[in-house]
Amino acid sequence: MRGQLVQLQRDCMQPGANAHRADNLHMTLAFLGMVDQRRYEAVCRMASRLGEGEFRLSIDYTGYWRRPKILWCAPSHIPEHLASLVMHLWDGLEGCGFEPEQREYRPHVTLMRKAAAVKPQKLKPEITWPVSHFELMWSHNKNGALHYETLNRWPLVGSE
16 A cells, blocks of 8 residues: 555656655544643553554545645545544543644645645545554654654554
8 A cells, every 4th residue: 555655656746846755654633733741641541442443445536735735645535434533533632631623634645745736636546545553653853854753553453
């Protein structure tokens, strides 16, 4: 799946655009911002109790956000398992003192930043993502580039 996302990046590459490194490709479930040690531990306890099952995600189109100049890919349909995972995650995060996101959840994978505008397109074939876990990640600047580091990982139990 990651190889297919990297190939999609190559197919869409533009001069001057910054493609995300292969190991940085991810789909955000909830953005937390800076988290102190106490809240980090609370988030880890909460996340380990989530009882969501594994599922498959079909990434089937690309899109572009003009203001941040981001080219992304996403599912045209949010599977019930993903919607449930995000809802239960935010329920738990509120209990840890986080303010819920006010915008509607729009799952996507950022392919590149500083991209020029492109027309949305359907992907053929679609990219199938078998989702078996979720992670808590820390984003930071490393040597002038955005880098994502996994701090913790939780398995999703069971199958569709």
